[in-house]
Amino acid sequence: MFGGIDYGVVERALPLLWQGMLFTLQLTGLSICGGVFFGTILALMRLSSFRSVSFFAASYVNFFRSLPLILVIFWFYFLVPKLLGRPIGGFYSVLIAFVMFEAAYYCEIIRAGIQSVTRTQVHAGYALGLTYGQTMRLIILPQAFRNMLPVLLTQSIIMFQDTSLVYVVGLKDFLTTADLISNRDNRPVELFVFAAIVYFIICLIGSNSARRLQRKYTI
Amino acid sequence: MNYRWDWGILLKDPYFSWIASGFGWTCAVAILAWIIALSLGSVIGVMRTLPHPVPRAIGTAYVELFRNIPLLVQLFLWYFVVPEVLPREAGMFLKRGLPMPEFWTAVVCLGFYTGARVAEQVRAGINAIRSGQRQAALAMGLTLTQVYRYVLVPVSYRIIIPPLTSDFLGVFKNSSLALTIGVAELTARSRQIEEYTFQGIEAFATATVLYSVVTFAVMALMHMTEKRTRIPGLISLEAK
Numbered sequence: 001m002f003g004g005i006d007y008g009v010v011e012r013a014l015p016l017l018w019q020g021m022l023f024t025l026q027l028t029g030l031s032i033c034g035g036v037f038f039g040t041i042l043a044l045m046r047l048s049s050f051r052s053v054s055f056f057a058a059s060y061v062n063f064f065r066s067l068p069l070i071l072v073i074f075w076f077y078f079l080v081p082k083l084l085g086r087p088i089g090g091f092y093s094v095l096i097a098f099v100m101f102e103a104a105y106y107c108e109i110i111r112a113g114i115q116s117v118t119r120t121q122v123h124a125g126y127a128l129g130l131t132y133g134q135t136m137r138l139i140i141l142p143q144a145f146r147n148m149l150p151v152l153l154t155q156s157i158i159m160f161q162d163t164s165l166v167y168v169v170g171l172k173d174f175l176t177t178a179d180l181i182s183n184r185d186n187r188p189v190e191l192f193v194f195a196a197i198v199y200f201i202i203c204l205i206g207s208n209s210a211r212r213l214q215r216k217y218t219i
Numbered sequence: 220m221n222y223r224w225d226w227g228i229l230l231k232d233p234y235f236s237w238i239a240s241g242f243g244w245t246c247a248v249a250i251l252a253w254i255i256a257l258s259l260g261s262v263i264g265v266m267r268t269l270p271h272p273v274p275r276a277i278g279t280a281y282v283e284l285f286r287n288i289p290l291l292v293q294l295f296l297w298y299f300v301v302p303e304v305l306p307r308e309a310g311m312f313l314k315r316g317l318p319m320p321e322f323w324t325a326v327v328c329l330g331f332y333t334g335a336r337v338a339e340q341v342r343a344g345i346n347a348i349r350s351g352q353r354q355a356a357l358a359m360g361l362t363l364t365q366v367y368r369y370v371l372v373p374v375s376y377r378i379i380i381p382p383l384t385s386d387f388l389g390v391f392k393n394s395s396l397a398l399t400i401g402v403a404e405l406t407a408r409s410r411q412i413e414e415y416t417f418q419g420i421e422a423f424a425t426a427t428v429l430y431s432v433v434t435f436a437v438m439a440l441m442h443m444t445e446k447r448t449r450i451p452g453l454i455s456l457e458a459k
Contacts (some may be wrong), residue, residue: 068394071409071427074410075423161289161290164291168398175291193296199289199292204283207283207286
């Protein structure tokens with residue numbers, strides 16, 4: 001059953017797999033930054049007292065949350081070069097897709113975080129003569145981010161797992177690299193099991209730290 | 220942007236039947252996988268709340284394993300690796316004997332993956348019931364099985380309807396991953412139309428509308444179900 005396992009295959013593939021992992025980490029990191037940035041804006045819009053603004057943000061979030069990520073990747077991979085009139089490379093198309101998609105999920109987390117800070121603090125901020133921007137930036141958001149840090153980390157782990165979907169447009173992330181090598185060497189067992197173990201260890205460390213953060217930091 | 224619009228292409232053959240059959244496969248994968256996920260997730264979730272440490276440990280191990288590996292990697296493990304590491308006859312059956320191996324692999328993979336999520340919701344639902352109810356049931360002389368059968372499970376399922384709904388919608392959306400192993404579901408079909416005709420916007424828009432409509436319909440339906448089955452005085456997990 002496990003007789004024909006050749007560990008050397010994985011060892012020889014390590015430099016290439018490392019390249020793939022770097023791509024995955026880069027995409028994850030940039031998507032998290034973009035997603036949290038636009039997610040915060042969307043969350044502030046959703047909580048806005050202007051009806052049309054909050055309606056727009058809510059529609060955006062519900063719409064993107066009803067779609068599969070693969071379809072969104074296809075959309076942007078196809079549409080972005082058409083809109084711009086020139087190809088910008090698969091990486092940027094996919095990055096835009098991830099940021100737009102994840103912003104919808106981050107928005108819901110950030111909104112819950114902002115709502116976890118009591119309303120009286122907003123009133124207190126206004127009473128002190130702070131503007132809306134100052135109240136949000138100096139009082140509400142720092143506390144909100146502290147409260148939602150564990151959930152943000154959990155969502156980022158999901159996002160890290162989701163980056164493997166760039167496989168569908170053939171970008172060379174960690175999983176696609178493993179797949180290419182397994183086709184080249186005809187060694188699917190070793191390479192996919194190795195990929196699964198690597199993802200498992202990284203995500204397990206991530207979800208355990210999310211749990212620790214939850215105990216330690218939540219106000 | 221210069222783009223040649225042609226919405227009529229969606230009604231032409233074979234594109235219309237591609238979309239229709241793709242939608243059918245998406246629903247088939249999602250519903251069958253959901254049946255597996257719901258049954259497996261219920262068992263694992265209940266196991267994680269039992270007093271005995273062994274079933275708890277098995278349940279925790281299951282959830283950690285299936286939640287911390289990306290779904291696409293799991294799909295490849297089921298499709299490429301499992302037939303190789305099984306005994307020869309079983310592996311040959313999976314590769315040659317089974318009709319539509321891609322379809323069944325996708326169903327099983329999605330079912331096991333979503334099962335871990337359902338298990339977490341079931342556990343959260345049971346834990347959300349005040350421990351007084353469990354103690355009262357035990358004090359009345361019910362056995363542990365009866366406590367679960369008549370008290371804990373019926374109450375917890377009512378309060379976890381909203382998170383379970385989003386898990387079902389998760390399966391529905393995740394069924395699009397089946398295209399990587401060759402199931403011709405909705406997303407795969409819209410991609411195929413784009414490749415054949417270059418009418419990408421029309422093709423992807425059709426898939427987008429179908430996914431959104433099903434999502435909103437299921438959400439509305441489950442919201443109604445939740446209202447009808449709600450026990451007065453209890454809050455749902457979402458509202459918490």
